[in-house]
Each structure stands twice: as structure tokens, then as C-alpha cells.
Amino acid sequence: MTKARVTVIDIAKAAGVSKSTVSLVLQGSSLVNEGTRAKVNAVMRELGYVYNRGAANLRQAGAKSRIIGVVVNDLTNSFFAELAVGVDMVVQSAGFVQFLSNTSESIDRQREVVASMREHGISGLIVSPARATDAADFKPLVAAGIPVVVVVRNLPGAKVSSVVSDNRAGMVSAVKHLAELGHKRIAFLGGFTDTAVFDDRLAGYRSGMEAAGLDYHQDLVISSAPSRAGGVEAIGKAIVLADKPTAAVCFNDAVAFGVCDGLRARRLEPGSDFAVVGFDDVIEAQAAVPALTTVSVHPQGIGRRGAQLLLKQINAGKAEAETVTTAVRLVVRESCGARKSVKIETGL
């Protein structure tokens, strides 16, 4: 029933040329005569030829598969979904395709998917590593000459390229903004302490406090899971402190949303009663009520940037480890209390 695959040889036979010529047409070589090219193309369409990249890849030793592996740690978090979309955009328009996998923060899973991707001959890998990923895990890839770009979370020690946002500067500007609004007791809420990103953001918080002439207090730093639930938990602890904070910078937007939930559950209105600033600027941030003041990192941009970097390395053939820090920008909305909650909506 399902007839045998139509190959380059079938095309050759039908078009009255040799398979080599067909191959030349396939790769758009300028060596082949216009007439022949047209003829071959016509026959290909007619017979419904589909290119077998596997076979081609076998011959062209090495990194020509045009497959980019993308590994993220939590696709259900829209930050990472956006990032994947950003990667897909540039990867796709460069004629590559993306292999996307989700690790759910599991190191074992991560190892598995990376191994699987290798077997499939990926030309390069973009990864947002799961927590506690060992830098050595990507050694073999690099040794095999497969470019690797780490995004979002950096991997100290691994000799790979990375694209991370300027976490420190972002926090500095968030704290500065709150200080300028008159807040003195500013908390840092959420995040797992064992990640490099946490360290960076905390460092930014510290130097922001210092710069504003405010004291850094250990008890104003409350870590939690970097999720909505974690935010609820963190604000719960913050609110019962002897010397209550009046504002908080959060590890990320998910935490910030949780903090808002927690405030509301205690009949406090985020914005007017307590200032909240997030980090990431996920899509929901601007549509939320109150709209979230947050540090915008533009995940799609990171994805695009990472993909560009990777493609550059793939084309160069040599993977010079390079690290790029993307700029961030504080987006002032309502949750910090700087603006009244007045929204003009479209459609009326």
C-alpha cells in the first residue's frame, strides 16, 4: 500500500539526469543549467519527493543536521514559554528546527533529554539548566564540538556561552525606585537560595539599599519557592515581622503575584497599602490588577539573543565561549503605588 519512498534516484531516472545532478539542484548549486534545474524541480513536485535529511546528514559528517536542541526547566511558566518562542523565531527563519524539551527541574530528565538530542545529532543546544546542574554535564557536548548556549541561569565553571539578564542592575533600579517613593523598610521576597540568579538579584538588592542609604537587614530577606505559592508564603512571613516592611522587591513575577494574593487575603491592597515590585515582566504583568511594576527582562529577547549567538557559533564552526548580559528596564505600573489605578481600555 504505502509505496516505497521516492528517492533522488527515482527523480534522476524520471528527469533523465544523474543522481548527482539532482543532488546539485537540491542544494541550489549554481553549477546546474537553468533548464535542467526547472525540469528536475518539476519532476520532484510531480512525484512528491521529500528530502531525506537523515541520509544527507549521514554523509555530511558532523554538525549539519539543522536541528537545534532547546531545553527549558519549566515550560508551564510563561517566562520560559516566551523564551522558547523567541528561540523558535530566529531558529526557524534560519532554516533550522527546534527540538524542545521540558525538564521540570529534574536533573536526571535533563541528562536524558540532552543525551537523546545528541543521538539525534543536534547542531547546537540552548539550555536553561535545571537547578543544581553540574557544569561538567555539558563537557562532552563541548568536547564534541557542539556549541552550547546557556540562558537565564548561568553555569559558573562551564566553558560555554551564556545569555543572562542584568539581574543586579535590575534589582538596584527596583530598590532605588521604591526608596524614592519614600519606603524605608523594603523586603526581598522569594527565590531559592541555591541559584546563581538568586545571588545576583540579592546582591543587587543589597547594593540598592546601600546606595539609598538604607540598612540591610537579614530578616528582610525571605526565600521561598519562586512561584505564586511561594510568594504567598513569603509575604505571610514578612507581614508578621516586628518591624514590618512597607514594600517588597520580589525574586520574580510569579512571587510578586503571590505576594499580591497574600496581601489581599489580609485585606491589604497591593499598591496603595504595600508596594510590590516584580522581576521578569511576564505577559500577565501588564494585564493584572493592579498592573505589576516589574523589571522587564523580555524573555523572547533572551531567546532570540541566545539563538543568534548559537547560530553564529554554528556557522563559525568554532565555539568561542562568550557571555552576554541583556539590559533590563524597570517598568513602572501600579503595584508599587506610584500611579493611581486608572486604566483606559480599548474597545469602547
Added chain:
Amino acid sequence: MTKARVTVIDIAKAAGVSKSTVSLVLQGSSLVNEGTRAKVNAVMRELGYVYNRGAANLRQAGAKSRIIGVVVNDLTNSFFAELAVGVDMVVQSAGFVQFLSNTSESIDRQREVVASMREHGISGLIVSPARATDAADFKPLVAAGIPVVVVVRNLPGAKVSSVVSDNRAGMVSAVKHLAELGHKRIAFLGGFTDTAVFDDRLAGYRSGMEAAGLDYHQDLVISSAPSRAGGVEAIGKAIVLADKPTAAVCFNDAVAFGVCDGLRARRLEPGSDFAVVGFDDVIEAQAAVPALTTVSVHPQGIGRRGAQLLLKQINAGKAEAETVTTAVRLVVRESCGARKSVKIETGL
């Protein structure tokens, strides 16, 4: 520098056996002696062998690539992100990997990515088709014996399997619920009219109205983009009707959120002043304020179900078109006004 790939032949040489034996070990054949197997495995580890699926796939004619193509129309919508995660779960644990692409509702892009996936020799395809996708677009795939499963949106006319949620029943129960709360003027807001899903949900709305003994009025049906912005727009039109509705069922959760935004912008509180019911139950639905009453379709479940169906067909070798409808369930939260907005939060 980057030494040549280590192949099955290198392993054979180093282990003092033939390449055939190594191949046998690779596929876990019971024909090979325990001692030999151990030896070969050891050598493989030692030399850092990585399996070349491309080559294998070339020999094993046909659908053995263990790659599943997944095409979604909007990955930034968490509904689809969840769906992709569901697919990934079952696909991964079955030893397959997923090729994921985003079409952003572009038919051209969809065609491109599907073609690209074909070239890479996918074993099967799961697709949530872009709007206005031509059923014939998947003909060639099916003809080539590649199983295709359409999810979320159905594709009337295409002879492929599909997994869709029970849109009709979901809407019926949503309307029923609102009617029981005493609402008489219930609007249907949002969604593009040219999709099969819209038809189904609208049909559910109609029969729900009838069942409740309420009149169906054309002007209570207001379509819009199925997005947050679309929701804002739709409620804007609904609220100025001569005979204002007091409640609305929405095409999906995104629209419902937009409707809430639009209500608030007019100083109306969703839940108490106007009842809103969504559809999909995206993750944000339960954490939103007010928590969204919605029809839960469990996107991860659809993804899983679709993947299972696809794997079944791949293993069976024959693709019997089959269509499964997944049950939905109304989740009553706050936005319909049935419950007071009292939340007990964790962490205090």
C-alpha cells in the same frame, strides 16, 4: 582537534568483536552472550560512544526515528504550553523525543514546519491546527503512512484522529449554572466565528439557553479575538446594549480575563456585579482575583491523551482514524458570584 566520531566499528575493533555483534548489543538482543555484552558496553562507555540515530534510521526503512512532531498555534498561551508539556511527558517516557514548533496562527508557517518535520522523518505528528487550516494539508502525511493526531481544534474532512474536549457539554453546564443563579440575560462573548470550536461552544450555549427556558438573542452573541484584549472589546459592546446582560459565558479564559478587566475599568466588580464564566481552566484561573469560574478542559490531559493515541497508532503500524472527546467539568469559583470571595491562604 575534534576527533572523528567514534563508530560502532571502533567499538568492535576495541572489543575484539564484529560490528554486527556491537549492533546486536545496541538493540538489546538476547542472542548475544552475557560476557560479550558486558565487554562491549564497557568499551562503549570508555570510548564515549554516541549512537547515531540518523544512520540507524536510514537503514530501518520508514517510521523508526522516534521523533514526534508537535505543532501548536500559540505557545505563549499557557493552554498550549500545558498541552505541550502533557505531550512531552508521555512521548518522553516512551523513549521518543518531541520536535516542537509554534505557528503563531500562520498557515504558511505551519506548512513550513510540517514540511521540515517530514524531512526529518518524524514518526508521527500532533497538531493543533492554525485557523482556517485546510484539511487537505495533512493528506500527504497520511498517505505516507505517518499517523497524525489533531488536538483541540478539529479538522472536519481530514481523515485523521482527533482529541477535542466536549465543548458543547461544557457550555451547556456553564449556562445551566448561571441560569440556576437566577440570571436571565446571559451573553456569549469572544472567539472567532470561523472555527469549529466556536461553532461547538456556541451550539452548547444555545442549547443551554433553551434547556433553561431562556430566549436566544442574536445580539447577545458577540465575537472577538480569543484573547484578553478581545474580551475587553466584547464586554465593551455588551454593556451598552439596550437590554444589558447580567452574566456572560466566554469563549475561553483569556477572553474571560479581559471581560473582568473591562468590567473593572467601568467600576463593576466581576462576580458580585456581573457574573463571568470562562472556558479552559488555564493555570492562572484559580489564582486570579476573583478566581475564575470556568469549564476545565485540562490541557495537559488532552496532550497526554493525544500522545497516547499517536503512539498507539505508531506501534500498530496502521493509522485507524479515531476521535476522542475528553470530558469537561465546570469548576465553580468566584467570578460567577456563586461564592463570596473569601480565601484562606497558606503560610500564616
Added chain:
DNA sequence: TTAAATATTTGGAACGTTCCAATTCTGTCA
């Protein structure tokens, strides 16, 4: 008109695996 130059085409030989048929080992039984 012919040699030289240029444009176009072409047969193999890879690439790394799996499969087949055939071979070589074991041990067992007469």
C-alpha cells in the same frame, strides 16, 4: 577549423547503522 577555456554532467565511493544468510563455536548424544 581547432585548441583552449568554460560550463555542465556524471559515476562511484563514502557516511554509520541494521539485516540477512552463512559461519564458527559449544557441548551433547550415540
Added chain:
DNA sequence: TGACAGAATTGGAACGTTCCAAATATTTAA
């Protein structure tokens, strides 16, 4: 000891492409 079964191993020949070196066709220049 020889024959025989079963277990274990093995050497090619594929698979569908690209690449190379070489062949052939077409122009150009003299």
C-alpha cells in the same frame, strides 16, 4: 570419535544522500 543441535558471531549488502575526480558538452579565441 563423529554428527548434530543450538548458541553466538560475522561479513557483506543495503539505506539515501553528498562529495570527488573525471568526463563530456558548449563557447570562445585564434
